[in-house]
Structures are given as C-alpha cells and as structure tokens.
Amino acid sequence: MPFDLHTHSFVSDGTEAPAAVVRAAASVGLTGLALTDHDTTAGWDEAAAEARRVGVSLVPGMEVSCVSATGISVHLLSYLQDPAAPGLLEEIERSRQSRVTRAQRMVERLTEDFPITWDTVMEHSSPEATIGRPHIADALVSVGAVATRSDAFAHILTARSKYYVSHYAPDPVHAVRLVREAGGVPVFAHPVAQMRGRVVGPEVFEEMIEAGLAGVEVYHRDNPDDGRRWLLDLADRHGLLVTGSSDYHGTGKPNAMGENTTPDEVVERLAEMATGAEIIRP
Template identity: 60%
Template sequence: MRIDLHAHSTVSDGTETPRELVAAAATAGIDVLAITDHDSTAGWGEASAAARELGIELVPGMEVSCRTPEGISVHVLSYLQDPTHAGLLEEITKAKDARLSRAEHMVSLLAEDYPLSWDDVTQHVAPGATVGRPHIADALVAAGLVGDRTEAFATILSSRSRYFVQHYAPEPALAVELIRAAGGVPVFAHPVASARGRTVGEEVYRDMIDAGLAGLEVYHRDNPEARRPFLLDLAAKHGLLVTGSSDYHGTGKPNRLGENTTTPEALGEIERQGRGAAVVRR
C-alpha cells in the first residue's frame, strides 16, 4: 500500500485543483492521499468526491503555518481535525489575513525594482486561495525575471532578501494544542529541513511534545539524511509516529507523489487518534 500524507492543491500553493490532485495521485498508484493545503480545508469536499469516484482513500488534513518567537518558520500537519472548530479556525484565519497583508507589502517593495504589480500576482491565485510567496514567485516566472519557483525562493523571495516581510503565525505548541482540541492529529512537517532556513532546537520539540504532538515527518526530501537518526531517536524516546510523504505541489515543486511514503501502521494510528473527521473510503 502506497500512502502519501502531504500534498497541496490550488486551494493553497499547489498547481492542481483538488480534483486534479486526487487524479494525479490515482495515476501515480497512490492508495491513500492526504490533502494538506496551507491553513485551509476548502479543498476537502472536491477532493473527497474525486477520491470516491477514482477509487483511492483520502485523509482530510491541513498544514498549519507557525513561527517561533525567534522567527523560525515551523509547519505542523493536521490530520482528521474538525474543520469547524472555532479555536483552530480563529487562529488560521488570523494567520491567513496576515499573509495577505504581507503579500501586498512584498509586492509593493518588489514593484520599486521590478516590473511587477498586484494584478500580475493575483492572476496566479485560484479563487478562494490566500496569496502567498509561491504566487508571487509564479508572477516573477511569468514576467521572465526568474526561471522557476525554486530560483525565486533562492534569490528574490528568500528570507534574506530586502523584499521579504514577516507575518503573524501561531507558535508551534499553540498550533499543536488547537489541532488536538479540534480532534486532529498533529505531525511536525519536515522538521530538520535546513535548506529552507533555520530549524528549531530541542526546546521547541519538547514544548510541542508536551502540547500533544503525535508524530514527526521524517522521510521528506528536505530532511538531510544525516539528521534523520536524530528524528528517529526522538520518535522512539517519546512514542511519536514516524511518517513519510512527498509534499507534492504539482508543477510548483520538483517533489513527486509517492517519493516518500508512510506505513499502514502509522496511518492506522493516525486514524485511531483522529476524532474530528474521518478517512474517505473508496
């Protein structure tokens, strides 16, 4: 059984609609897919209908964007949470509003040096999606200013660039608490992905574990091989689940569906712990 528990659609920063995402997973031979758009569950309905039609199982989920007080970005995957839970909804809505303001500010800074407008960016945003750096990257690609999203993030849109603007995001432990309160199962996404920027120290892991962290996404292309034993040891010491996944974004990233997978046993434990939503069966 091939289980991929991290994938994005046009609801956030993927390039395929929820239905197209599920279809791509079915074509790739994926048996179980999780839809985990950033700070949104808006794709669940379309993806669920497609999963039933195409004969694969779907794990409803979300990727919550967080930040430590030191400014380190952290992402927490949430599986099987209640999408209507007031506390979690309030926090992700606050973060999404901040992301929109941040994007507008970044585009205004970019426009000082590049032929780029807000209209250029919004052309790359699906209805209902929140504008983020990937959409700005797509506009830069379309304008011929960079070759692809990867180049955009490594140069013009990097956290070291003068165009980079921070935005509000909840602290990781708070996100874990809210996910648990919503009946969800929180898993730390790509926790040692140093190529993306600074990574957190052990104190943040401890705080997240104390708050109810369920697992670690160990098998991910952005986690260096040399750092995976640390994650596996931590998981064994604290009884955490170990997952693997693609972090697929369609053509937005080189990641391919099923390039890393999760065991049926880990998925079974996620399903056992999840109380807010159910896996969509074939």
C-alpha cells in the same frame, strides 16, 4: 500500496485542483493521500468527491504555518481535525489575513524593481487561495525576472531579501494544542530541513511533544540523513508516529507524488487517534 501524507492543491500554493491532486495519487498506485493545503480546508469537498470516484482513500488535513518565539518558521501538519473547530479556525483565519496583507506589501516593494503588480500576482492564484510568496514567485517567472519558482525563493523572495515582509503565525506549541482541541492529529512537517533555513532546537520539539505532538515527518526530501536518524531516535523515545511524504505541489516544485510514503498501519494509528473527522474511503 502506502499513503502520501503531504500534498498541496491550488487552494494554497500548489498548481493543480484538489481533484487533480487526487488523480495524481491514483495514477502512481497509492492507497491514499492527505490533502494538506496551507491554513485552509477549502479543498476537502472536491478532493473527497474525486477520491470516491477514482477509488483511493483521502485523509483530510491542513498544514498550519507557525513561527517559534525565536522567529523560526515551523510547519505543522494537522490530520482529521474538525474543520469548524472555533479555536483552530480563528487562528488560521488570522494567519490568512496577515498573509494577504504581507503579500501586498511585498508586491509594493517588488514593483520598484520588477514589472509586476498585484493583478499580475492574482492571475497566478485560484479564487479560494490565500496569496503567498509562491504566487508572487509565479508572477516573477511570468515576467521573466527568474526562470523558476525555486529561483525566486533562492534570491528575490528569501527572508534575507530587501523585499521580504514577515506575517503573523501562531507559536507551534499553541498550534499543537489547537489541533488536539479540534480532534486532529498534529505531525511536525519536515522538521530538520536546514536547507529551508533555520530549524528549531530540541527544546521546542520537547515542548511540542508535551503539548500533544503525535508524530514527525521523517521521510521528506529536505530532511538530511543525520537529521532523519535523530528524528527516528526521538520518535522511538517518545512513541511518536513516523511519517513520510512528498510535499507535492504539482509543477510548483520538483517533488514527485509518492516519492516518500507512509505505511497503511501508521495511517490506521493516525485515524484511531482522531476525533474530528474520518478518512474518506472508497
């Protein structure tokens, strides 16, 4: 069975503990998974212990939040990096701190129209998590402002909303270099998911590839069919890895564990490219 290379726990914006995410992968018969919480590796140890216990492989990873020079959000999956590498560590810590400040400012704006407070939001996060829009969305659900997290993002928390506040994130080209310096393998997450908002143009892909981009996440529910064909051609021309995954968030999103997967042979190529960490194998 293959791997699901993009999953989240409540260490970032998922709804389950890292161990529970690992068990979810085992329950659908996957060989393994990658835990890729946003801008943190805090769930690695718990996930690794559970992976050994239930007999699945774990690819330790992280999803780095980036913003292009034109203000477009880019998500970069980093696999098997050294979690203590100073350059990448300093950058994600800067992003995490900015996210917290941004979330506080958004909650201040929301309290004018909705019965939520910072304490309400904190009730919907784990102690290790960096507070972000998903936690604010869960707070809005809890007070009956919206029915689901997705509804909150579609209306109240959209970037076009009066409540929205931007936050610091590294340029994706710089992030690719930092992941490489940390011994990791950088893969562009859901790169043509226009339903999420604007996507970067081909010139940014080329710059990221020149900086060391190793792969593209082609098989993701948010990539349209024509976008997948374009990505496959890009990968063929540049020798990039092609991955697939669910972007699992527990009950935070409808995405099902293993709905898109990556073959074992691609995961082995990924492991061969990494020098920062190793796959946890049963």
